Amino acid sequence: MSDAISVDAATAMSAAPFLKRREIILAMMTLGAGTFCNETDTTGTTYRTAADWLDVHDGEHVERLIRFDLDALHGEDVTETVADAWLNGFEQSPEQEHRLPAFVRTSQAWERWCADFSAQCAPFGQTAHGTLNHRQQFGTSLR
Template sequence: MSDAISVGAATAMSAAPFLQRREIILAMMTLGDGTFFDETDTTGTTYKTAADWLHVHDGEHVERLIRFDLDALHGEDVTETVADAWLKGFDQSPEQEHRLPAFVRTSQAWERWCADFGLRRAPFNQIAHGTLNHRQQFGTSLR
């Protein structure tokens, strides 16, 4: 048996979970003129991916998400990571932006998703032919 570990197995073993037991998510929300932080109830829980975290926490009114390590007292912005995970399950069009949580609407992930949406849709290539003349279309006040 070889002592070498396959690349896929090594990557799977070395990939750190999205949220470890000693970490929490601080959710930043803006209500009116104030900014508020709420601590999610994740202490002691490990989430392998951001999608796993989203199954439990929706982040509906959240603008920014900070992963905070309680041992090191260090925070890291994970808004983009969570927004990417949220958009993986979004099967609507960009016109349905009002259904998105604030942190997704304001993320770079949303801009990338919208750009990709335009590329994924097959363009409508039929040439339009109208039967109305300009007066019928725009009224008789044109001179």
């Protein structure tokens, strides 16, 4: 077994999961004039990726997502990570922005996604040149 394969396998196996058993997601929401925090029911569950977490939680009214470690009493903003995972399955156009949860609409991931979408759908950018010269196109009687 080559060293490159064993290093890649070790890296893949040691990649930290998105959410560990002693971590929760705190969902920050603004409803009406107030800001609320909701704790997700993830204690005791490990999620390998943000996409795995999204399979169970939709985050419809959420504006920010904080991964909170119950042992270390420390939080980390994972809004961008989850927004990237949410957009991986979004196969529509930027005009469908109203279908996105708030945390995706306000994320940098959405800005990157829109820029990539525009780059992929941009019209052919090279100037077209025909085979006719100016006189053949417009005639010789131009004055």
